[in-house]
Amino acid sequence: MIELRPEQHEIIQKMSVFQVRAGMPPTEARILALLLVSDQTELTFDEIRETLNTSKSAVSTALNTLVLRNKVESITIPGDRKRYFKHQLKNWNANAKDGLEKLLSVNQLLKEILGVRTKETEDFNQDLKNVIAFIEFMQVELTQVFQKWNEQQENKQ
Amino acid sequence: MIELRPEQHEIIQKMSVFQVRAGMPPTEARILALLLVSDQTELTFDEIRETLNTSKSAVSTALNTLVLRNKVESITIPGDRKRYFKHQLKNWNANAKDGLEKLLSVNQLLKEILGVRTKETEDFNQDLKNVIAFIEFMQVELTQVFQKWNEQQENKQ
DNA sequence: AAGTTGGTTCTTTTGATTCAGAACCAAAAG
């Protein structure tokens, strides 16, 4: 069992509220938050379960989906049967990119809608075309922004 | 009651699935999709209710939150008691900006976490600093991207 | 003033998520 300072508990609370609002299940959110604030960066299944005071089943399913979604990485140390779990901070960038791309993929549907609409409603259709153009613009610009970040990072080494 | 062609029904289906995945309640999603595909761009409360085959209460609350969130605009025609509802395509841009800013606001919490962490775990802390830097970078770049788009639009007129 | 229209608000019902508890299982240790 990990001992947490009061501030750490507080942040777990605030952070998980934030993530739950964004659609993440509570247990997953609390595990992620714990892995961010804990003094040890690698925790075992049981440390997580005890510290968060949650059932084995809840922790097991939550951890598995977190690993599946590349939010958490699971580490095995040779000669130790336990698995250790660690926040995948390194993937934050890539996850963000994936998330944005998924959002922008709505453009496919908007184009379909434009294809199906009456030609009568010219103003509306023009507005729709504009949204489509905006999303396409964002796609191009965001790729450049990500590229720029990656270049900056490489130059720092 | 609005008559919809099969393709229109299909798109309402696909579009609302997409939005529901992104966290929007089903009725709201279907109303938005209907307002995008319908041949008439302005529909009354009852046209929406009948076409989507939903209860008055569900339509009422959904419409009200959509109006509150600037996703739908409500129009009144003088001498007609009914309200007409229209998709706020013009606000797509601004809504996108708000949504992104909300996502990026997690940075506040990440900074708090960094302040509370042990100094022992240097690698982890460096990764965390990197995420924070990345989000700050995105904030700056995104503002510029939005600005660039707005300038382009002004020049077109 | 007695409907009718165009909704809103409150309560109940339904359905889906989430979690706990227990049974279960595979790998390693004894």
Next chain:
DNA sequence: CTTTTGGTTCTGAATCAAAAGAACCAACTT
């Protein structure tokens, strides 16, 4: 081969969000 460890999987049970239904209300009509 039996036991322990480190989890997983399978029911319920509790909770929660969304929708339905019904009562309600204000504005307009007749």
